[in-house]
Amino acid sequence: MSNLTRREFFHLAAASGIGVAVLGAARPARAAQTTAAGMGVLIDIARCVGCRSCEAACKAAHGFPAGESQDLGPQSWTYVKTVRLTAPHDHMNLGGDGARTRTFKVQCMHCMEPACASACPVAALRKTPQGPVVYEADRCIGCRYCMIACPFQVPRFEWRKAVPAIQKCNMCADRQAAGKMPACVEACPMEALQFGPRDRLLAEAARRIASDRARYVPAIYGAEEGGGTSVLYVSDVPFQELGFPVVSRQPLPAYTWRVLGKLPGVVIGLGATLTAVEAVIRRRMEMQGLEEREQR
Amino acid sequence: MIAIRRPSAGRVLLWLLVLAGAAAVTIRFAGGLGAVTHLSDQFPWGVWIGFDVMVGVALAAGAFTLNATVHLFHLDRYGGLLRPAVLTGFLGYLMVIIALLVDLGRPWNIWHPIIMWNPHSVMFEVAWCVMLYTAVLGLEFGQAVLERLRLWRLLQIARMSIGPLVVAAVILSTLHQSSLGSLFLIAPGKLHPLWYTALLPVLFFISAVAVGLAMATVEAAAAARLFRHRLDLPVLVGLSRATLIILTVYLGLKVLDIAVRGAWTALFVPGVERLMFGLEMGVGVILPLLLLSVNHFSRSAPGITLASALVVVGVVLNRLNVAVTGMLGSSGALYVPAWTEVLITVSIVAAGILAYLWVMEHLPIGPPHGPRPVDGPNGAPWEMA
Numbered sequence: 206m207s208n209l210t211r212r213e214f215f216h217l218a219a220a221s222g223i224g225v226a227v228l229g230a231a232r233p234a235r236a237a238q239t240t241a242a243g244m245g246v247l248i249d250i251a252r253c254v255g256c257r258s259c260e261a262a263c264k265a266a267h268g269f270p271a272g273e274s275q276d277l278g279p280q281s282w283t284y285v286k287t288v289r290l291t292a293p294h295d296h297m298n299l300g301g302d303g304a305r306t307r308t309f310k311v312q313c314m315h316c317m318e319p320a321c322a323s324a325c326p327v328a329a330l331r332k333t334p335q336g337p338v339v340y341e342a343d344r345c346i347g348c349r350y351c352m353i354a355c356p357f358q359v360p361r362f363e364w365r366k367a368v369p370a371i372q373k374c375n376m377c378a379d380r381q382a383a384g385k386m387p388a389c390v391e392a393c394p395m396e397a398l399q400f401g402p403r404d405r406l407l408a409e410a411a412r413r414i415a416s417d418r419a420r421y422v423p424a425i426y427g428a429e430e431g432g433g434t435s436v437l438y439v440s441d442v443p444f445q446e447l448g449f450p451v452v453s454r455q456p457l458p459a460y461t462w463r464v465l466g467k468l469p470g471v472v473i474g475l476g477a478t479l480t481a482v483e484a485v486i487r488r489r490m491e492m493q494g495l496e497e498r499e500q501r
Numbered sequence: 502m503i504a505i506r507r508p509s510a511g512r513v514l515l516w517l518l519v520l521a522g523a524a525a526v527t528i529r530f531a532g533g534l535g536a537v538t539h540l541s542d543q544f545p546w547g548v549w550i551g552f553d554v555m556v557g558v559a560l561a562a563g564a565f566t567l568n569a570t571v572h573l574f575h576l577d578r579y580g581g582l583l584r585p586a587v588l589t590g591f592l593g594y595l596m597v598i599i600a601l602l603v604d605l606g607r608p609w610n611i612w613h614p615i616i617m618w619n620p621h622s623v624m625f626e627v628a629w630c631v632m633l634y635t636a637v638l639g640l641e642f643g644q645a646v647l648e649r650l651r652l653w654r655l656l657q658i659a660r661m662s663i664g665p666l667v668v669a670a671v672i673l674s675t676l677h678q679s680s681l682g683s684l685f686l687i688a689p690g691k692l693h694p695l696w697y698t699a700l701l702p703v704l705f706f707i708s709a710v711a712v713g714l715a716m717a718t719v720e721a722a723a724a725a726r727l728f729r730h731r732l733d734l735p736v737l738v739g740l741s742r743a744t745l746i747i748l749t750v751y752l753g754l755k756v757l758d759i760a761v762r763g764a765w766t767a768l769f770v771p772g773v774e775r776l777m778f779g780l781e782m783g784v785g786v787i788l789p790l791l792l793l794s795v796n797h798f799s800r801s802a803p804g805i806t807l808a809s810a811l812v813v814v815g816v817v818l819n820r821l822n823v824a825v826t827g828m829l830g831s832s833g834a835l836y837v838p839a840w841t842e843v844l845i846t847v848s849i850v851a852a853g854i855l856a857y858l859w860v861m862e863h864l865p866i867g868p869p870h871g872p873r874p875v876d877g878p879n880g881a882p883w884e885m886a
Contacts, residue, residue, distance in 0.1 A: 249753055277542075278542075320687055323619075323621045323622060323624055323687070324622055324623070324624060324687055325619055325624070326613075326614050326619055326622045326624035326625035326627075326628050327610070327613040327614055327617040327619060327625070328617055328618070328619040328622075329617075342607075344525050344610070344613060344617050345606070345607055345610065346605050346606070346607050346608070346613055346614075347606020347607035347608070347610070347676075348605055348606075348607065348624055349545040349546065350622070350623075350624045350684070352542065352545040353545060353546060353684075353685075353687070353688055353691070353828075354687045354688060356543075356688075356690055356691075358543070361542050362534075362542060362545060362606065363533065363606075364533055364534050364535030364538075364540065364541070364542075365532065365533045365535040365536070366533045367530060367531060367532065367533050368607070369533055369534070369604075369606040369607065370607075383542055394576075428869060440797040450690065451690075453689055453690065454688060457687050457689070458621060458687070459620075460686045460687050460689060460699075461621070461683055461684075461686045461687045462621060463624065463686075463699070464623075464679075464680075464683045464686060464702050465620070465621065465623060465683070468626065468676060471672075471675070471676065472672055472676070475671070475672050475675060476668060476672055477670050479569075479573055479672070480572070480668055482573060483572070483573045483574075483575075483664070483668075486573070486574060486575045492576055498758045
């Protein structure tokens, strides 16, 4: 339950030492703190050629049927999305041939302070210190509040199953525990995916942007979105054009905690007030009854 | 005791609905939620959450508002409305739980929040409140059962627990009614700006109090007609005065909130959101306010009943708008409930009505006007709580 104690706002500019604007409106920098944030994945949209090796590796690693998916699903924890660009823009690896579209991998963002984990009434979803947001079906009651809460529309539900579960990418937590990297990262032939500690990935992202300012847009998606995510994106096309959701920079759990945190006070205050009000009114009525009897 | 009527055509219809709903529920458990609903990954909550849970809980609010009125503020003349309200509340919560058992993907784990805690989750709070409050209502309702079974000694013991029970009922309801609004605070990018506000929990609570009083009125009017009782006009007038005040506060807060957030600009965008928001506020808030402000209506039983019925409609629309209408736009999905979804909802309501009628006929609940002496031990009159 460490997700809400002290919010760690990571301000990219302060951490990486270069001025990099983050998607969304400008806001004064918060105290720059980096903590051991666990592992993450950096996705470089400029490098991605859309070969879908990551998608295939994911399906193989988790025993899902092979094939290309058009969306996230119970048996497609990741897929490669293709977006048609409004204006052609030469591709880093494909040149003019890849100028009309961009491809990129979509999956759970593994938020630093996940809305899904905060929403889950039974803590079936939780953020591990190693980085992945993992799901335990045995705890789950199937309320689907995680799906309402997730700002990236990631969790999927098995609508056609009598015994359904929530399905989403777990950043190969099992493989990580065995000292291996996520299957998708291992499979990428273009080095468009990179696995490592989140703070180092942020520095690497900033380095790539700084070293090729003509190509990269000066933003790291996931640096601050939803309070920061373990999966980060850099791109040579603005994220909004690629359809990335604009997400609050404040961690979403804070929105409900503002109310929930007040509950103990409400319970005690209300309990005391109601008891007192009842006692006062009863006493007054007793006095009134007494007076009436005396008058008689 | 009220004479038991022959099974009427209405009752037969209700039973048929329950049976049809049970068949649909069987299909749901065999084939998953997708077999009977139009829910999707883009739109995971539909009418079952919007109506059965959100509306169900709101309309059960009469129990706690009248408990507070009678037991905390000692306004004894409303005592006759208390037991019907507690009954509606108790049955209402049982219906919510039945609906949840159908809607939850893994309902066999419904008890998990008891041992698997996440105090950061609004849903966790909702789960605990539903459990505790249903138990509290069960204990309160149990007194009518004890009375019927003439277990006077037990009843006397049960009476002593009323004080703490009522305080618990009001606290739990306050938390719970408001937390159904808090549920959506975590989705600032998803709920339409006409409804998304940090004040959601406050607005949900105030409207719950208003609809609690309105439901008590509607119920008294319906029961009077159904069981041929006389309506106690001064009691209705009292309730409607309170409704008028609460509804005014609600409207004021709502207008302020929308003005401060600048959400009124959304009113210039044509669409289903604007239409539903207009219906909710116009029919459910402004119209009853106008009716209750006109002497002619505010002093007649039909006028008050009509205004109260409109308040009920307004809260039904509001909860549906927050849970369904307001979530449509951002989802990119086109959610129209499947007929089986609607059937199951209707059948749960039908079961509730049947249970209500049965209890009214077999337990000392009504007539809904004033305290009524019941034979106590040694033939002494026994004042009803």
